[in-house]
Amino acid sequence: MSSHHIEHVEAHLVGLPLLRPHKLAMHTIETQLTVILRIRCSDGVSGIGEAATIGGLSYAGESPESIKVNIERYFTPLLIGQNPYNLNALMERIDNSIKGNTFARSAVESALLDAQGKHLGLSVAEVLGGPLVDALEVVWVLASGDTHQDIDEAEKMLDLHRHRHFKVKLGATSLARDVQHAATIKQALGNRASVRVDINQSWSESLCIGAGAQLAAAGVEMIEQPVPRHDWRALARLSRHLPIPLMADEAIESVADSFNLASAASAPIFSLKIAKTGGPRAVLRTAAIAQAAGIDLYGGTMLESSIGTLASAHAFATLPPLAWDTELFGPLLLAEDVVSERPQYHDFKLWLPKGPGLGVQIDENQLARLIQR
Template sequence: MISIERLDTCLVDLPTIRPHKLAMHTLQRQTLVLLRLTCSDGSQGLGEATTIGGLAYAGESPESIKTNLDTYLAPLVIGQDADNLNAVMQRVERSVRANTFAKSALETALLDAQGQRRGLGLAELLGGRVQQGLEVAWTLASGDTAKDVAEAERMLELRRHRHFKLKIGAAEPARDIAHVVAIKRALGDRASVRVDVNQAWSEGVALRACQALADAGVELIEQPVPRHDVQALARVSARSPAPVMADEAIESLPDAFALARAGAAPVFALKIAKTGGPRAVLKVAHLAQAAGIGLYGGTMLEGSIGTLASAHAFATLERLDWHSELFGPLLLTEDILVEPPTYRDFQLLLPQGPGLGVSLDEDRLAHFRRDRSSLAVATA
């Protein structure tokens, strides 16, 4: 038996190309929780957990993820069969509630290590890729209309993105809507425009705003109302001329089931971190497909490791009706991989090597990790 021998974790702080404004937080840098899993045969796997804005977005922060991996998950998995992912993850589920970001990092690292041993890509371990690349939307989040238009024009010229999401909800609705309308008018039919409200509106505001946004040509409206109010989301979805997407409302497979049963949204955002890993997110995807719900490959603004883990999972799906948003590495000025992800012709291309298909740049990792020293979490 090849057993799990060691887990090493560290926090990695990477600068962003610009401030990234959301309804609840403005991101000035991104902190990754990097997990390196070592097995008894010497094989290793990488995993990543990344949140948005510390505790501003979700109930896990980089610091809590690292602590829980070190203190609770590591003792549960060390000595376990590294090839039996079902048994390992079930063992974790029985003893650790929630903490899906930490679980996602662990599941990714297990899959990466298994892929290294077997010479198979992570997508192949998940059943096989049916797409070699995923079209990627770009988020315009400077909050400045002229800057956002110029940024979108540059992305179109570079053939990097032709779908654009606008982060709104922090300002007065009328001001936000005017901002979106101006950008859509400038881009015209050359690009699609979507919005993400990040739960900022009441039901009444959402009903009026969705109509105005649809009239302006906005194609998709993400999580306009608070995540817990499923009935409000369903009522807004029923009356909105533009499709509404559930995002924060999905934090587990039971959440997805409840939303599907309530007919709360015609589109679901898929995020490996919020459901507990690449295998876990595919359960949500398959449930949504069975219910006739469209799919969108979401992001927690992960770095390259988390982004490619998501891409491997999403590439096994026959289609992503609303494409993906896996642009996280492009928001960062630095990378910790030898070869960063490849974006070309509006797509993120999947690596072809075993596991995730990536290699760490150890020197750059040493420079950007918060502790700047080797951290041994646990040994067998």
Template sequence: MAKLAHIDSFIVDLPTIRPHILAMATMHAQSMVLLRLTDSDGIEGIGEGTTIGGLSYGEESPEGIKLAIDTYITPLLQGQDLSRVGAVMARIGKHVAGNHIAKCAVETALLDMQGKRLGVPVSELIGGGRRREAFPVAWTLASGDTARDIEEAEAMLEARRHAIFKLKIGKRSVKADVAHVAAIKRALGDRASVRVDVNQGWSEAQADRGMALLQDAGVDLVEQPIAKLNVAAMARLSAKHVIPLMADEALHGPLEAFDIAARAGARIYAVKIAQSGGLLPAHAVGMIADAAGIGLYGGTMLEGTVGTAASAHVFATFPDLEWGTELFGPLLLTDDIVTRPLIYADFQLQVPTAPGIGVAFDEDKLAAFRRDATKTQHGSAALQGA
């Protein structure tokens, strides 16, 4: 029986390579909650819980994620057999409501530990194993400056790193946003797929107009144009327009996935392990979408390498990944906190093949970027007699 011997949760703050402008916030750095579990056999598992823009994107903040892990989830891990990941997560789910990102960090660490224990990648522990070794990755153009975004996209195409581009819009008028997007699509032509993410920034009337104009501009999809709770309006927009609507913020696990599918609220799902509450619930979201004939896209909360690697393992198991992924989070950061970065080449991300999630912390980088002054004591607990 593999019991918890030690747990350490901490926040790291990594600057972004440029301002990342969304409808609800402008990011200059990413704050990630990282987790390290060690069991009674000496096996270590690592995880990550990351949100976007503090509390501007969702109900969880980096500080709240850490608090939930330290105060409420850690006691539930004590005395449990950590090799029984499903049972442990069910126990946590029974006693901790919501807090999907905190749960995702813990489940990632448990699955990383289990993969290492068995000597297999995490993708082999999910849904019958991986179906692909690599997949396309989109790059988000979020400077808000048309000429700069075109230049950035051209550089990505030249480097053969990305041929899918998503634009963050919703802060300006619909007319101004569409003009910005249309200019970029004209410049890139058929060399790249161009998509937009409104991050709930439009009313239904604005979305109705914007989706029609974006379709005429040659845009391939529109992500979460309206408020996440307004599934009825999402269904009306999906039924009316040829350009597909992709659900993102509206998805918070299998229950929402089923509800949106039943109400025909979206034709594509952006699956995120953090929003879903972990890798296993994210896989369930993907299976619901697949059964309902809804297209799949691998989403991101702009995680660092740990969360991105974990996401890659889940998306590698999906039966179909028609719309690619958005796992560019580590590339948006000025530095990394792992010993060996993920491999991006020929417009794709390669899924790690080492046991567990396939990445390991760089201890020197952690020491440099950890937020807490004590570096080793705050948020860390050694468990005796567990």
């Protein structure tokens, strides 16, 4: 039995300005609002985690404000005084008392994994069983909404050897403009880069039938979540008939959702996001379901800072190389971060840090300056 226990839990609402506006179908982000969590243990170890959403409540049923409040009001009493190094017991305790709230749960599980890694002198990937790769290929998202600006941005990333796969955000304008926007970008990049598109649930099934064929003809490789998340039957029908693979993203809001989607053969690709499944260990359960069903994987993001990005990266690194790579570019889009040293990106990949836990430390001055009061 461990004599260690959790002494203190603190959750901070932090505003992180972006280098440029990030335009999605449902929202344009200029400052990313996120929750930075710290769990302090009696042996002097502190674990850190993060929970971010995209555009407040425009993406999911949790917002940064609700995440902070719910961690303080409901999660913290379940954590104080407990052994921080028995993750199974702690997360079972949380599951028995709190329903849903996967974003908040993910921040808690990430912080506990970070603490355990520091306590044992192991990386989070090692705590999760060990990494299969040292680095993850990273897709860059083109979301300025301006075709020429997106092309210039992609060319810069190729020149820097930072990204060679690009995802174009669509759905905020007319269907014809959307298709032309993506097709023009693909034509400009040619065979030097792959192009995928993300609709963020903004098309109907009928619109997607015609647009999907046009996008495939233009050389676009994949369409992410074109229809509303609840309409898994439409996703399944489109997956059977379109000449281009579809990826389920918003449709997966829990591990149970991933099982239901796999059972219905709704999409041949799943986007993995620790926030939507409830943490790094939880996302690996979704990955196992997809692998058993022969579904390819993609490592998604909620535009987290370096803390949440690395929590995802450590989990994804324990899987065989993901067929559709990852989208862990969040720290690269931020004008400011809350860590003393950001992760390393080069040779088209994000490289896992070598230190214990997540491998990053909070910059206390930055955190204090960026806290939203």
